[in-house]
Amino acid sequence: MTPSPGLLLDFDGTLADSISGLRQAYQSFVTDHGGTPSDAEFETLNGSSLREIVARLALAHTITGPQTDLLTDYRTRIQSASGFYQPAYGAEALLQAAQDTGYRIVIVTSGWRQHVRAWLKQNGLLHYFEGIIGAEDVTATKPAPQPYLRALSAFKFSPETSLAVEDSRNGVTAAVSAGLRTYIIGQSSLDRQIEKSPLFKGRLNRLYDLREILLNGHT
Template identity: 45%
Template sequence: MPEADASPLHSGLFLDLDGTLADSLTALKNVYHCFLASFGANGDEVEFQRLNGPPLGEIIERLRVAHKLPGIPADLLQKYSAMVSQAQQSVRPAAGAHELLAHARACGLKIAIVTSSSKLSAQKWLAFGGLADKIDDVVGGDEVSAGKPAAEPYLRALKRLNCSAALSHAVEDSRIGAMSAVAAGLQTWALAPPNNRAGWPAQVVFIERLTDLLGRIPAC
C-alpha cells in the first residue's frame, strides 16, 4: 500500500471503476436481473440506478430486504460477487480511458481508482483491461469503514498518494459516488445522461465522455 510522504502535495486524478473507467454498466445490470431472477424476483431500472455506487454489501442488504430474499446475507454476497467477477471478464475499458490516463500521466498527476468493488476484483480487472501499469493505487470498498457516499474512500486515496483535494479531480458516474468525491473536497466530474442529473451535488460538472476532460485537467 502506498504511504503518504513529506513532499509537497500532488495533484491527482481519481476515478470510479464500474460505469466510469470500465464500460461495465450493461454487464452489471444483467447480473442484477439474473441474481434476482434466480430467486423468482424481478428488478427494475429505478432500483438498479439507486444501487449504482454503494458498497456491494449494502447493495445485497437492500436487495435482501426489498425482495425478501431467502438465505444468509454472507451467502447472498458471495453469490452476487461471483456473478460480478464472471461478468467483468468480458468488460472492456470505457471509450477514452487510455487517452485520459495517458494525458493525466503526462501532466504529472497521481492516478487512483476509488471503487465500491473490492480492491482485488478491481486490480484483476485493471490487469485484464491493460490498465494496471497506468494506476498508482486502488482504494476498494472493502478497505473503508464508511463507503460512498461518505468521504472516506476519497480521503483515503488522497492521503495514500499525498494529494491535495483542492488540486485533484474525481470522475464518477453515480450520484452517490459524486457525493463522496464532493464531500472530500475534489473537483468532481460526472458521466451522466441529461435525464439522470437531478439531485446531484451542485458542485458537480457533467461531461459526456472521458475525453471531454483532456482540455479541462491541467495542461501539460
Template identity: 30%
Template sequence: MFDAILFDLDGTLVDTESLAMSAGMAAFARLGFPVSEQFMHGLVGRDMATAGRMIASAHPALDQTALHPMWNQGFLAEVNRGLPLKPGATELLAARLRPMAIVTSSRRAEAHHKLGVAGIADAFHHVVVVEDVEAPKPAPDPYLLAAQKLRVDPARCLVFEDSETGAEAAFRAGCRVVQVPDVVPSEGRWAHHLARDLLEGARMAGLAV
C-alpha cells in the same frame, strides 16, 4: 491546477455497470424475485453492505446468501470475456498528466482483477478499495484516503465519477468533480462538470488532453 487525478472504476473507466445489472437481474429472477432496471439503478455505486441492506428492505424473503454468489458468478463470467474501457479512457490514462489513483467501492481482489483484465493496472499509483475505509461512498473517506496516500490536498485533486453516490463522496471530500453518467442519468447535483465522456470532462476541467 491539479496535483492528482482520482478515478472511480466501474462505469467510469471500465464498462462494467451494464454487465453487473444484467447479471444481477438474471440472478434475482432465478430466485423468484424479478426486479426492475430502476431498482438496479439504485444499487449503482453502492458498496456490498449498503446494497445488501437495500435489497433486504425491498425483498426481505430473498435469500441473499444464494443471490450474491449467483450474481457474482454471472458477472465474473462476463468480465472474463473481456472488459472494454469507457470512451476516452485510453487517451486520458495514456497522457499520464498527473499521479493517478483508483477509488472504488469494489473489494480488493475484484478491483485488481478488473484492472488486470482491462490492462490498465500499471497506470495507477494507488488503488483504494472498500476494505480500506470504515465509511464507504457517499462518505468522503475513500477520496480523503486517496489524497493522503498521494500526499496531496484533496482540493487539488480532480475526480472522475459516474454515479451520484461517488460524485457526492468526492464533492464532500473537497475535490473537483467531473461526472460522466453511465447507466443512470444525472443532473450533476454533486459535480462541478457534467460531461458526455471522459475527454470532454477533462477539457471542461482545464486539462489539455
C-alpha cells in the same frame, strides 16, 4: 513534501464500460430470488458496495438465506460478467494525458481491490495507477466521503488541485463531500445541493472528454 495533484477515478461505469454487465447481474439475482427488478432500483444501487447492495435487495424483495451466501451469489454473477468489460472509450489516451500533465492516478471504487487490479492488468492499464482504494479499505462506502478521504490521505494528494470522476449520484456525493472538484459522466440525477456546489464541475459525455480539459488546463 508538498501534496501533489491526483486524478481519482471511479471504476464501474467510469474507467470500465461495465454498466450493462452490472445490470445483468442485478436483474438475474433479483429474478432468480423471486423479485422484480427495475431500472429505477438499479440506478439507486450504482456506486454502492456489494455488501450494501445485497442487504438492500434482500430487504426490498424479501430474499431469505445467509447474508454470506447471498453475497457470494451476487459476486459470482458480477465476476462472470467482468471478463467481458472493456475500457471506456479513450481511457488509455486520457490516462496518458493525465500523467503528461502531472497527475498521479488512483482508482476509488466500492468494488474489491483484487478484482479491479486483475482487470487493469488484463487490459494493460495497471502501470498507469499508483493504487486502488476498494471496499475492503474503508468502513463506510460511497456516498460517504470516507473512500475519497482515505485516498487523499494515503497518496498525499492535495484536494485543492485534485480531480474526481464518477458516473453515479452516490459517487459524486462522496467526492464532493470529501472536498474534491468532481465531474460526472452521463446524466444520472444528483442531489440539488451537490449539483449547486462549486466543487461540482459539470457533466462529461464520456471519459475521453476529460483529456482535452486536462491538456488545456481548464480543470
